[in-house]
Amino acid sequence: MQLRIIAVIPAFNEGTRVGAVVRAVAPYVDAVLVVDDGSTDNTAEAATNAGARVVRHIENCGAGAATMTGIAAARSQGASVVVTLDADEQHDPRDIPSMLAPVQDDAADIVFANRFGRRNRIPFVRKFFNAIGNGITFIATGRWVPDSQCGFKVFGPRAVQEINLQTNGFEFCTEIVRESVQHRWRTAHVPIKVLYSEYTLAKGQSFANGVRTALKILLRSFIR
Amino acid sequence: MELTAYQILTPAASLVAVLYAWSLVARKKKTIWEAMVWTIFWFSIAAIALFPDLLDFLRRITGVRNRQNAVFVTSIGILFFIVFYLVVRLEELERRMAKLVRSIAVRDMRDDDQ
Numbered sequence: 001m002q003l004r005i006i007a008v009i010p011a012f013n014e015g016t017r018v019g020a021v022v023r024a025v026a027p028y029v030d031a032v033l034v035v036d037d038g039s040t041d042n043t044a045e046a047a048t049n050a051g052a053r054v055v056r057h058i059e060n061c062g063a064g065a066a067t068m069t070g071i072a073a074a075r076s077q078g079a080s081v082v083v084t085l086d087a088d089e090q091h092d093p094r095d096i097p098s099m100l101a102p103v104q105d106d107a108a109d110i111v112f113a114n115r116f117g118r119r120n121r122i123p124f125v126r127k128f129f130n131a132i133g134n135g136i137t138f139i140a141t142g143r144w145v146p147d148s149q150c151g152f153k154v155f156g157p158r159a160v161q162e163i164n165l166q167t168n169g170f171e172f173c174t175e176i177v178r179e180s181v182q183h184r185w186r187t188a189h190v191p192i193k194v195l196y197s198e199y200t201l202a203k204g205q206s207f208a209n210g211v212r213t214a215l216k217i218l219l220r221s222f223i224r
Numbered sequence: 225m226e227l228t229a230y231q232i233l234t235p236a237a238s239l240v241a242v243l244y245a246w247s248l249v250a251r252k253k254k255t256i257w258e259a260m261v262w263t264i265f266w267f268s269i270a271a272i273a274l275f276p277d278l279l280d281f282l283r284r285i286t287g288v289r290n291r292q293n294a295v296f297v298t299s300i301g302i303l304f305f306i307v308f309y310l311v312v313r314l315e316e317l318e319r320r321m322a323k324l325v326r327s328i329a330v331r332d333m334r335d336d337d338q
Contacts, residue, residue: 035329055329065322069329076334142257168322182255219311 003104003157005029006079007096008070009052010063010151011087015041017199018087022050028096029083033074037066043087053077063151064172068165075160082155090200091152095192102188103156109185110159110176112145113152117191123201129210136214137174143181146189149173159185170209171217227274234273238266 007029011018022032034047038060047054055073057066067084074082081103085091095113102108115122116130130149137148153176155163162183167175180187245262248254254262272278 038325053333055333057325057329059321059325061322061325065326069326072326072330073333076330140258141255166319168318178255181257182252216315219315 003080004031004078005081005083005100006074006077007032007083007085008035008067008074009033009047009085009087010035010037010066010070011039011043011047012037012060012063012066013039013041013043014087015039015043015046017089018043018052019046019050021085021087021089021093022047022052024093025083025085025096026051028093028100031077031079033070033077034087035066035070035073037061037063062168062172063170064165064175065168067151067172068163071155071160071163071165079160080157082160084151084153084155086151088200089197090195092193092195095152095190099152099154099190099192102190103154107186108188109156109183110180111154111156111188111190112147113150113192114147114189115150115192115194116147117189118193120194122194122196126196126201132210132214133173136217137177140174140217140220141178141181143177145177145187148177150192152192156185159183167216167220169216170213171220174217175220231273235270238270238273241266 005028007025009018009021009025009032011034014021018034022034026032032050032052034043034052034054036044036047036054036056038057044054044056053073055069057069070084071082081100083096083099085093091113099111099113102111116127130147133149134145134147138144149170151173159180162185163176163179165172165175165179179185242263245254245259245266249256249259
């Protein structure tokens with residue numbers, strides 16, 4: 001079966017980076033879709049110039065909302081497989097083929113990248129907060145994912161059709177794990193390379209943001 | 225054992241909440257894990273209502289002994305409920321706004337295609 005693969009890149013004020021990401025991703029997929037999440041810089045223009053299709057949020061809604069918009073837009077473009085990546089160059093597009101393999105082999109409905117599955121230079125603070133994120137995700141969903149908070153994922157045909165994210169912010173990563181439990185998707189975990197720079201570290205979540213995200217995850221799993 | 229109205233109503237409400245949670249599981253809106261967490265929470269509430277002595281450890285920790293203090297504790301409980309309700313409503317509003325923004329974004333893209 002011929003799979004139409006679309007890359008979805010949620011972006012907020014990534015005008016300096018998104019163009020390079022689009023160009024690097026393009027050779028591995030059929031189309032690249034950038035969701036401009038209400039940026040105030042030239043993100044949309046840079047992505048368009050690099051050859052991406054741009055979907056624009058008129059207001060900043062968060063990474064979760066942008067990802068879901070991207071998946072919905074990809075669906076309407078006939079995507080059978082969706083690859084999501086961050087717009088800040090921290091993911092290496094050369095990992096896309098190995099991420100796609102489990103879906104192409106019909107061995108998984110969703111593929112989670114694992115930044116800790118191979119030797120990467122990850123700052124201790126990042127490792128620590130990711131461990132907390134993994135723990136909270138396990139409490140909320142009952143499923144252990146070694147790198148639940150990574151934005152690099154591949155959604156297979158079934159996941160593309162069934163996914164329906166309700167959360168807007170960074171808690172969407174946990175919600176994706178919840179969706180995989182709810183819909184009984186087959187999962188796979190693929191070790192990837194991660195490229196942390198001063199830029200990506202500076203753009204990372206603050207402690208306060210992390211606490212807020214954790215509270216939202218627990219609240220949502222309770223009131224749902 | 226003589227039961228107060230509170231001790232009858234709270235377990236009854238807990239039972240309704242638990243049944244509602246499992247009905248959501250049957251309708252595939254809640255996962256089994258979430259329903260289990262919900263069940264443990266509401267059974268704990270019911271257990272505390274029926275056997276208040278379970279909270280003796282709290283009395284030991286906080287030192288609350290007077291019954292009058294129960295008024296304050298109840299007030300805090302009510303305030304907690306109000307805050308919880310507001311947070312839930314705020315979440316709902318945020319979700320609706322995002323849904324609107326997302327719909328506009330996808331609609332604009334389709335319009336561009338035509």
